[in-house]
Amino acid sequence: MIRSIIHDEMFLSVPSEKAGKEHLQTVQDLRDTLHSVRERCAGMAANMIGVNKNIIAVTMPFGEMVMINPVIIRKAEPYETEEGCLSLKGQRKTTRYRKITVRWQNENMEVMKADFSGFTAQVIQHEIDHCAGIVI
Ligand SMILES: [Zn+2]
Numbered sequence: 001m002i003r004s005i006i007h008d009e010m011f012l013s014v015p016s017e018k019a020g021k022e023h024l025q026t027v028q029d030l031r032d033t034l035h036s037v038r039e040r041c042a043g044m045a046a047n048m049i050g051v052n053k054n055i056i057a058v059t060m061p062f063g064e065m066v067m068i069n070p071v072i073i074r075k076a077e078p079y080e081t082e083e084g085c086l087s088l089k090g091q092r093k094t095t096r097y098r099k100i101t102v103r104w105q106n107e108n109m110e111v112m113k114a115d116f117s118g119f120t121a122q123v124i125q126h127e128i129d130h131c132a133g134i135v136i
Contacts, residue, residue, distance in 0.1 A: 001029050002036045003049035007087050012047055015133040019046070019053035019068050021109055030057045031064045038064075041086045043123040045130030048087050056127035058120065067104035070128055073113075074101035083126055083136055094136045096122050 006012060019026070026046055034044040034057045046055040054069045075097035082091040100121045103113045116124055129136055 001032055003029050003033045005033075005037075005086055006048055006050050009088070009135055011050075012087060012130065012135045013133045014047070014052060016045070016047055016052045016054045016131040019055045023051070023053050023055060023068075024107060026051045026053060027055055027057075027066050027068065027107055030055055031066055034059065034064050037086065042119070043127045044086070045127045047130055054131045056124070056131065058123050058127065060120065066107060067102065067112075067124070068106070068109070070102050070104040070124065070131070072100050072125070072128060073103050075099070081122070083122075085126070085136060088135060092136050094126075096125050100125065102128075 029049060030044055030046055033049050038059050043058045046053045056070055057064045057066045077098035078095050081096055082093050084091050099117045101115050102124060106112050126136060
């Protein structure tokens with residue numbers, strides 16, 4: 001189901017909690033909501049649709065990829081950039097890493113691990129920040 005986007009910075013600044021199998025409806029809602037705005041938004045965290053759980057969705061060439069409880073376990077090549085956010089107005093400066101390794105759980109709650117770089121890595125870092133209550 002497509003959910004409305006949260007703009008309340010107080011709500012968005014609360015760190016999200018670990019997600020489990022009981023949050024698979026949120027996974028689907030996040031996928032549907034990101035899909036509905038994919039032309040102007042490359043990623044979304046669950047708290048942006050009002051659910052305070054560690055779930056993100058990222059637009060990939062093959063569709064929306066969901067990561068449950070994502071953690072960056074390695075990062076390299078920092079750079080300064082500016083980012084916008086569907087929940088916030090304007091652009092904000094931040095430091096990102098060109099190469100990251102992420103560990104997460106898929107929709108079957110299996111543990112996955114992969115390397116990402118470039119724009120996809122940037123989007124994942126932005127969404128994981130959302131889970132930590134960091135609003136950029
Ligand atoms: Zn954002």
